[in-house]
Structures are given as C-alpha cells and as structure tokens.
Amino acid sequence: MTSVGVLGAGAWGTALAQMLASDGRAVKIWAREEELVEEINSEHTNSLFLPGAKLSESVTATSDLADMAKLDALLVVTPAQHMGSVLAGMPAHPRDLVLCSKGIEAGSGRLMNHVAKEAAPESDIAVLSGPTFAHEVAAGLPTAVTLACGNGEEQWERISPLIARHAFRPYYSDDVVGAEIGGAVKNVLAIACGVVDGLGLGQNARAALIARGYAEMLRFGEALGARSETLAGLCGLGDLVLTCSSTSSRNFSLGKALGEGQSAETLMSDRKTVAEGAHTAPVLVELAARQGVAMPIVTAVYDLLKGDEPKSVVEGILSRPLKAEQGGAG
Numbered sequence: 586m587t588s589v590g591v592l593g594a595g596a597w598g599t600a601l602a603q604m605l606a607s608d609g610r611a612v613k614i615w616a617r618e619e620e621l622v623e624e625i626n627s628e629h630t631n632s633l634f635l636p637g638a639k640l641s642e643s644v645t646a647t648s649d650l651a652d653m654a655k656l657d658a659l660l661v662v663t664p665a666q667h668m669g670s671v672l673a674g675m676p677a678h679p680r681d682l683v684l685c686s687k688g689i690e691a692g693s694g695r696l697m698n699h700v701a702k703e704a705a706p707e708s709d710i711a712v713l714s715g716p717t718f719a720h721e722v723a724a725g726l727p728t729a730v731t732l733a734c735g736n737g738e739e740q741w742e743r744i745s746p747l748i749a750r751h752a753f754r755p756y757y758s759d760d761v762v763g764a765e766i767g768g769a770v771k772n773v774l775a776i777a778c779g780v781v782d783g784l785g786l787g788q789n790a791r792a793a794l795i796a797r798g799y800a801e802m803l804r805f806g807e808a809l810g811a812r813s814e815t816l817a818g819l820c821g822l823g824d825l826v827l828t829c830s831s832t833s834s835r836n837f838s839l840g841k842a843l844g845e846g847q848s849a850e851t852l853m854s855d856r857k858t859v860a861e862g863a864h865t866a867p868v869l870v871e872l873a874a875r876q877g878v879a880m881p882i883v884t885a886v887y888d889l890l891k892g893d894e895p896k897s898v899v900e901g902i903l904s905r906p907l908k909a910e911q912g913g914a915g
C-alpha cells in the first residue's frame with residue numbers, strides 16, 4: 586500500500602493526519618516537540634495545538650525526520666517560515682510533497698513551492714489549500730479543497746486517492762502559483778477583517794473589505810502568473826470568505842485584538858500558534874511594490890502590525906481617491 590505521512594504536528598498537520606487515518610490507514614506524523622510525540626503515541630491527543638481532538642490509534646508520531654523520508658507521499662504542514670529548514674533536515678524526500686502551509690518566505694519572497702523545490706529537487710510538488718479550519722476537519726465535518734498538482738494529471742491520479750475521503754474532497758488544478766497566492770493573501774485580508782470587527786465598524790464594512798481585498802488578490806495573482814479562475818475557487822475566494830468571517834481564524838482574531846486596541850508587539854510575542862498573515866504582510870507589501878501592484882488593504886495591515894494606530898489606518902483607507910471598481914490600478 587502507498588504510504589503517506591504528515592510533516593508538522595500543529596493544529597493543521599494533526600487534523601490532516603486524523604482525516605487521512607479516518608479510513609483506517611496507518612499515518613506517520615512528524616512532531617518537533619518530543620513531549621508531543623510521546624502524547625500522540627500514548628494518549629492519542631495533541632493538547633498543545635489541537636486540544637479536544639481524539640486521534641485514531643493508526644496515527645503514530647516520530648521526531649525523527651529519517652522516518653518521514655521513507656514514505657511515498659508527504660503532506661508538508663510546517664509554518665511557512667520553517668518549511669525550508671525542516672525539508673533541508675531530511676536525509677531524503679518522498680516522491681510527492683503536498684504543501685499545505687499558507688504563506689510566503691520572508692527575506693527571499695519565495696512561494697512555498699519554490700522553497701520546497703530547492704530543498705527537495707527530486708520530488709514532485711503539489712499544493713493543497715482551501716477553507717479548512719483544523720478542528721472541523723479533525724471532527725470529520727465536510728469540506729473541499731484545491732489540490733494543485735505541479736506535474737499535472739499524472740500526479741493527480743497518483744495522489745488524489747491518497748488524500749480524498751468522503752468528507753474531504755480535493756478538486757483538481759494545475760495552477761500551483763494560484764493555489765499558493767490564494768492561501769497566503771487571504772491570511773493578511775483576514776487580519777484586516779478582524780480589525781474592522783474589533784473597531785465595531787459593522788458588517789457592511791467587512792463585506793466591502795472582502796470584495797476589495799479579493800480585487801487585490803486577483804491583481805497580485807495575475808502579476809505572478811496565477812489564473813483568476815483558481816483564485817475564484819476554494820483556495821482563494823472560498824478560503825477568504827471562511828477566514829474573514831470567524832473568530833475561529835487565528836488571523837481574524839489577531840486583527841480583532843488589534844482593532845480592540847491591543848499592541849501588535851504584545852500580541853506577536855505572546856503567540857504559541859501561528860498567524861501566518863502577520864509574517865506574510867511585510868513580504869507581500871515588498872513583492873507588490875516590485876510588481877507595481879496596488880494593495881492598499883495589505884499595506885494597511887502591514888502598517889498596523891508596525892504599530893500604527895487602527896483608527897488612523899482606517900481613515901487612510903477611507904480617504905483614498907474615488908475610482909472605477911473594475912480594471913483600475915487599485
């Protein structure tokens with residue numbers, strides 16, 4: 586039987602391992618924390634990152650990256666900023682790497698598929714992204730995702746049966762860049778929507794922000810070669826709607842706390858879990874400027890994370906010159 590595992594035992598890696606094991610399959614998960622390896626193997630829980638979820642006994646954990654190198658396919662679920670170093674620490678790599686992290690590498694500005702390709706040049710790369718709160722997937726609730734295969738339909742035929750379950754439906758795409766940009770940009774926009782909520786600006790404002798944020802996602806995606814139909818799908822609009830409307834989102838909650846007046850510095854230094862949008866915003870602002878793409882909402886989030894006062898940042902957005910809704914530069 587083809588073997589599949591999960592690299593990273595945060596909330597999402599753990600939920601994916603449980604989803605994969607839901608048909609009785611043996612799933613190996615790599616955890617960085619020794620105490621978590623012990624807990625998953627003995628208690629079948631992950632109280633650090635996914636409290637409340639009960640895992641199948643067929644999910645077993647290891648802290649040895651060499652165990653993961655032997656598998657046929659690996660779902661890579663580290664935080665985006667650590668994907669390169671974790672993959673580089675493996676003695677070899679499985680044939681298929683399915684990237685499930687949502688972010689852009691700070692410093693280099695690389696998308697995750699470029700990071701993975703450098704660390705594991707022999708592997709075929711795919712990207713899995715969509716509306717997927719970890720606790721819902723771990724509980725077996727249904728959702729659907731984009732599975733963008735760098736090697737096209739041949740890779741899809743190989744990996745989709747490994748990943749699809751009754752309540753977890755991958756949809757085929759070959760637009761790896763589009764799938765990645767959707768997930769990375771929506772995290773930043775979710776922070777903005779949280780700020781609107783924290784400031785009590787109302788639901789109209791949030792809907793307007795989602796639509797204008799989506800326009801930013803489309804413009805940026807187009808500049809990097811993503812297809813707009815990909816961004817209109819599960820990994821773009823689908824995930825944007827989910828993440829921008831719920832305090833279950835770490836990114837939305839971070840924004841809400843900023844809007845309520847907590848300091849960005851404190852919020853970031855106290856974190857145990859990852860809010861990828863905070864790491865993506867600065868590098869996204871840089872990349873957008875390099876591409877000549879206007880991203881005023883993303884820039885506003887960056888300013889807030891630098892410590893600017895929420896009300897004045899919102900005032901800046903509302904004072905922008907009026908323009909055509911479609912086709913304008915921003």
Ligand SMILES: NC(=O)c1ccc[n+]([C@@H]2O[C@H](COP(=O)([O-])OP(=O)(O)OC[C@H]3O[C@@H](n4cnc5c(N)ncnc54)[C@H](O)[C@@H]3O)[C@@H](O)[C@H]2O)c1
Nearest residue numbers: 594595596597598617634665667686687718719858859861
């Ligand atoms: N949680 C979700 O619902 C969800 C859903 C879809 C995608 N994602 C994405 O999955 C990725 C992982 O998020 P998560 O929610 O599983 O994480 P998490 O916030 O639950 O846990 C943090 C993770 O970071 C790891 N970590 C911390 N420092 C590290 C280091 N130096 N090197 C390597 N790993 C380190 C920890 O071991 C832990 O696995 C993110 O890119 C996130 O955007 C999350």
Ligand SMILES: O=P(O)(O)OC[C@H](O)CO
Nearest residue numbers: 715716717718834835836
């Ligand atoms: O909790 P967030 O904001 O990291 O969002 C989790 C997932 O990306 C939702 O699809």
